[in-house]
Amino acid sequence: MKTIEFESAQNVKVEYELASVGQRTVAAMLDVIAFFIYFLIFSLILGLSNPFGGDAIGMGKTMFVVLLLVKIPWIFYNPLIEYLTHGQSLGKYIMGIRVVTISGERPGLREVFTRWIFKGDFIWISADPFTVLIWMAVGLVGILFAGTSQRRQRMGDAMANTIVIRNKSSMRYSLRDVLSIKSQDNYSPIYANATRFTDEDMLLIKNTIQRVRLNPNPETKKFAIELANESARLLGLDETPKKRLEFLQTLLQDYVVLTR
Numbered sequence: 001m002k003t004i005e006f007e008s009a010q011n012v013k014v015e016y017e018l019a020s021v022g023q024r025t026v027a028a029m030l031d032v033i034a035f036f037i038y039f040l041i042f043s044l045i046l047g048l049s050n051p052f053g054g055d056a057i058g059m060g061k062t063m064f065v066v067l068l069l070v071k072i073p074w075i076f077y078n079p080l081i082e083y084l085t086h087g088q089s090l091g092k093y094i095m096g097i098r099v100v101t102i103s104g105e106r107p108g109l110r111e112v113f114t115r116w117i118f119k120g121d122f123i124w125i126s127a128d129p130f131t132v133l134i135w136m137a138v139g140l141v142g143i144l145f146a147g148t149s150q151r152r153q154r155m156g157d158a159m160a161n162t163i164v165i166r167n168k169s170s171m172r173y174s175l176r177d178v179l180s181i182k183s184q185d186n187y188s189p190i191y192a193n194a195t196r197f198t199d200e201d202m203l204l205i206k207n208t209i210q211r212v213r214l215n216p217n218p219e220t221k222k223f224a225i226e227l228a229n230e231s232a233r234l235l236g237l238d239e240t241p242k243k244r245l246e247f248l249q250t251l252l253q254d255y256v257v258l259t260r
Helices: 021-046 063-075 077-084 090-095 109-117 121-125 131-148 155-160 175-179 192-196 199-214 218-235 244-259
Strands: 003-007 013-017 097-101 162-166
Touching (some): 013 162, 021 077, 021 090, 021 097, 063 077, 097 109, 131 155, 155 162, 192 218, 199 218, 218 244
Antiparallel strands (some): 003 013, 097 162
């Protein structure tokens, strides 16, 4: 599970999970399916036997109608809707993912159109049936690029300085989460000098506890042990409690109660 960390306006670090290549691919397929339905409806309405073909103009309809009502909406679908909806197409909305900048902000016109150029949708302007193969090849290259990228970026993302994240990350946390743990009515603090820590320290402790519980690999466990040892030292304890994760949770609860 790859993640990326942003800093909020309140100087609180927030961590989001990067969207997987599979999630992005399914989102793109859902967009294609949605437009296939759109194409089918307009083909029936306009009497077109093939909305992509250069010679498929049924019932006296001109190529201008095909271009205006079928091709152009598809070509500009992704950049326009991602700009208007803060980084989400229909497929991305269904999959719970969105495009953001590297700094975690909504993408602007420059970002969405840079991504669009490297997506290859504009090649649909051509009437050549070979267009679909070129478009699929561009999409395949994008999947391969994202699969090998550290931030799961396709080439368009790398050029636009954007990434795709999950909307609801399991690693997301805020100070409000910390403040909802305990109250003085139902809890008596154990470590009275927990007040020497800061909100940032407590957010680090809470995030560490979450990481160990969600992804208990050797690295996260080692960091939790080191954090518990350092916290015990700052508290003036002779030794770190054996149940380190429980100790960190208690310290977090004490801090919340004592600083309210």
